Amino acid sequence: MTLVEFFGCTFLAFGPPFAMFVFTIAHDPVRIIILIAAAFFWLVSLLLSSLWWYIVVPLRQDLAFGVVFSVFFQETFRYIIYKILRKAENGLKKITDDSTQLIENKHILAYVSGLGFGIISGAFSLVNILADAVGPGTMGLKGGNEMFFLTSAATGLCFTLLHTFWGVIFFNALDNSNKCYVGVVVVSHLLSSCITLLNFKVGPAGTLIPLYFNLVLMGLMAYRVAGGSYASFKSCITFK
């Protein structure tokens, strides 16, 4: 009965995004629409990546090729959705209830679209694995080990959160014409994706540690960018 494993991995991979959705998105219809729109744009980038992969026949067997181009496609679409959202701001003002908050604090749109990217990418990377986890067996019969499902779920969660943070940093960087931060996002995305290619050699722990290190780094960066500081953190936890 690995229905147990199925639920464990589902909770791990989709629990935090679910919590974020419930407390920060669900109350505002406009945010939900933007979340879905972002997810749609991510899907379009997936479609283009796969078309590209399909066209370049000689490199189909090379995973690295697909990974690198997929990152570029995703970042391009992040840029496109940024442009669209900035253009749509005036329209959004008219339909949203708390227009001041949504439009004044530009990080909210960035966060919502980043989470949209993250949720859909997490879903697409894990759904197949989770579907297979429902049977009676676990990994390890023909190579691999039992931790496969758990580490896959952890990787999926990591990428969901990374996309959220990347969204915040990326939008802010474009707002401020800060090319440096745009570069940080792209490089970080490339690095994280390519680290997973090393799963062959260094094992699940070997890739999870740098991935989560990257996640913490990006998290802190996004926190800074969104206006957080050590002082605000201190005042937050001390309830002043």
Added chain:
Amino acid sequence: MDFNKKTTLFRLIIISSVLMIGNGIRTKDKMYENIDASKACFRRLNATHQIGCTSERGGSTGAIHFCASQSDLDFIIKNGTAPPYVPIIPTNLFTSENIARLKKTPKISGLLVYPSESPLQHFTHEQQCPNPASSLPGSCKATNVWNPHGTGLLYHDIPFPVFYVESVESLTFAKECFEKYNNFSFGGQRDRSLCSLQLLSFMYAATNSSTCIRRSNAFTNLNPVRFCDPLGDQNVWAALYPLVKGANLTEPNRNAKYIIVGARLDTTSMFDKTAGAVSPVTGLVALLATAKLLKEMTTNDNNYEKNVLFVIFNGETYDYIGSQRFVYELLRGKFPAKSGDYLPEITIDDIDLFVELSQLNWTETVVAHYLNKPSDFLLKLYANKGGLNLDEASDGLPPGSLHTFLKNRTELPSLILTDHRNGYLNNFYNSIYDNATNLNYVYLNLSKSSDSVVGDNIQKHIQNVSTMLAKSLYSEITSKSYFGEKIADLQFIDELFYCYLEDSNCRVHQAIQKLELRQQPLSLYIGVELAPHFITTLVGLTLGWVTGDVVGEGNANCTNEPKNYALRYYNMSQSLDDLNTTLCYRITMNFTEAVSPAFIIDGYDWSSGQYSTWTESTWGDIKLRIFLKPSAAHENMTIAIGSIVFIFSLIFVYFVKSRSHILFAPQLPTLAPTNC
């Protein structure tokens, strides 16, 4: 490491649907190893019982325990700490004692059986008195049972799935997996992942035939489900002389008397694989050889007083399905079909003599069993026995189609020719081991010119029996002795054994039809009436070929000859040595239904026990797969990590959200562009 490859692959699903188009590998393929599951034990039902095996809906699972000996099996039943288990046992441990123990213990969820390396003394799961309910009462005495080694397991209701696995790769995989994960420190098996098996063979039918037929016919929704199908196929019959006469062969030849020469066509086994060398192939081959020789003897001789019907009954293993239906139609004037206007009606009283060919392994003596002594015919057999030893026995009739005939006409002169006087000499009756080895059959690959075969063998034995029988039948139908030189065709006999035991794509089957068949024997299990049965058609065409008349050269016009209910026309090869020259044959062979009358009588009383009521359950998937079952500790860890992360993230996000105005200082809208 392969595992890591998979992680990478799935990370890459983010990129694209690469995997679906590319190579379509799924995580499942890494987790499960499908093994050969073609030989399952499945469920059958009769008017009162369900027999056979079934898995749970969705499959039964259990940890593998590979047993080489009885002690291994005893060990796991006694000391297994992480039930349920699936023992993998050799055939020599598949005994009624062991099955009874496995049924009793709750630790077992399934069973795999593999061919034992050491030769077995006996392996038969038929009852000690086959077909007890439909045979003549008193024909099987407790002191002298027909199948002394029979365990009767075939008729037990086994509550777990059982599979027979022959594939060496599958067995090796299972054994290696068992050695690697299971076969050490049995006390700690609960705390680690175990190599396990999933056995899927869920049977839809339950309880008994009447229940499942009623359920199948209940039109309670628009999409009726069949739960079981009646066992059934076709009987094959052919007449030595056409049943019609006259210039155009259109006038029924009424008031003739008939001799029936019968044999059976089917066998069964615990698993979905049959062998059937001694029973039924010996009797079947003897019948076909007799028919061929008798036809050769009488080709230019139309001076006959009696006709001979060669009938091959199907489904005799399951309470004489074929002969019951045959007699049912005889009694109602429905045999042959279309009788009346076009064909003569044959009734049970038109039968002068019934000769059944049962198991005829190569033994010293051929025994003629009878209840009503056919004295004249016995004398003829003695006169024509040649080098054979012929004996008679009248104390109890061995199981056979004759029982059905005698039940409906007690004084019918009749006999059954067998190789045994008391119990069966065949220790593998109705099992997978009743094969060419059991028969000591070796293919001789004769051609017509090289008829000199050194030494005695089963082929020669059948040749002698067929010659004796054909000569006796000749004098019975013509009232004169046979003085010719003809004897049964050894090459034909040898080829027939080869067809039925080793390679269905043999010369005889190439001679009678054009299909290329697979190079393995065909199943002799009767099956359900809906499924096609190659073997029946092939045996029918073979019988037609040897009893047919040549009417000209083989060409396209042959099959366009005027259609007639009594006769059919086929292009068939001239001889086994010359397959490419075809001739046009006019044959009298035909088929009749072999489905128990119980299923065609409206409102049949299921409890009457008058007719066979066997049905076979339907099923969905039949599958066997090996996988690694995670330990409880691992599962608990996974769910614990998942739940903790989930709950913690709920708290954390709520906290951040509620204090976001403090955490994130509002940004100044006039922030100047920064640089790196």
